[in-house]
Amino acid sequence: MAFAVTSSTAIRSSLSTPLEQPKAAQVGAFQPSDRHHLPPAAVNFSRRRCAVKPLNAEPKRNDSIVPSAATFFASEVVEKIDVEDYGKLAKDLGNASPLEIMDKALEKFGNDIAIAFSGAEDVALIEYASLTGRPFRVFSLDTGRLNPETYRFFDEVEKHYKIRIEYMFPDASEVQDLVRNKGLFSFYEDGHQECCRVRKVRPLRRALKGLRAWITGQRKDQSPGTRSEVPVVQVDPVFEGLDGGIGSLVKWNPVANVKGTDVWSFLRAMNVPVNWLHAKGYISIGCEPCTRAVLPGQHEREGRWWWEDAKAKECGLHKGNIKEQNSNGGVHANATVQEADLFNTNCVVNLSRPGIENLLKLKSRNEPWLVVLYAPWCRFCQGMEQSYVEVAEKLTGSGVKIAKFRADGEEKPFAQQELQLGSFPTILFFPKNSSRPVKLSI
Known part of the structure; x- marks a missing residue:
């Protein structure tokens, strides 16, 4: 769900020796045909035929991975598919092998799907894709803070x-x-979320807006406390795809x-090929300042953001797949971790109940206010x-x-009666010279 404000008078103001690898099969690349924009639908992904031809030159690069992601040549045509019940499909594929799941994903989405490659053991995804004999694409997030070994690994994978x-x-x-504002290592002091948002989440969001589906290396055993509910396929609960809006992207695991x-x-x-860092005790590999080797017997996530609480060891790329443990010992799937709130930035004021009540009472304000009424567990708010x-x-x-105001739980009746809350999220604009807020559509 994208939210934008239009300016107006109202809102004015790893360097090691590469491994010897066997030669890969003869390959080439294919170029997608011009795409036609389709009306957005929750899970209605229409396919169209695409021209397949090898390219002699390196593909032109831009902010979207659609025109030129990594490809493996195969002469076949993607046909139209019908609306899919991905919950049912996930159950049907529950006992399927990774190769079968990968084949199904590539068959359904063709050149509108790409593998997210982190430079760790998810090279397995690329191997599975190559074994299907179908075209496939690969993209990766270069944060600018990766280990030298990881950059060398990228090169080995491309050549292999x-x-x-x-x-x-x-x-x-x-x-x-x-x-410039916070220094090179601010995440050691105030948490990794802000840095990850700038270096990982936003680039990922740009990439996914050029796709209708993506493939990740998430596993349930990577973090049993937060990823145990990961399905093999789902409608992505957080990110948007090519057609825009929540429900426009499918996520394959x-x-x-x-x-x-x-x-x-x-x-x-x-x-x-494998990343040489694995031989040094690294299991889960991310950015160099935030990743370290683990000791025998330690869980792989212990090597990520080790200075933080274990429940915060997510960067935001898979927020929709983490779960919350409540006070009764139960869990809420597809929610943020209990301690992880939304809209955490110094630019957003966190309003308490008295704070928003005072805002309501003011007939004349020194400044206009924009306030989101939200619930951290709501996938649309996420x-x-x-x-x-x-x-x-x-x-x-x-x-x-x-500003933001958490309007679920005990605050929900008040928000419904006094703040025009209908569903989450609700956006209110408090004009400078008006006693009542204006409810904005998003």
């Missing part, structure tokens, strides 16, 4: 599979502002039910988090106050 990985980079001005030890057995059997934060950052210094 004869592909070109489509790298997504963070916005240079955003990184510059973050580093072919190795969701596979144990990490089995993934490594597969990699060794297939003799594929989906618009990034857009709202971006608006808040852009309006900093403009004279408009940006």
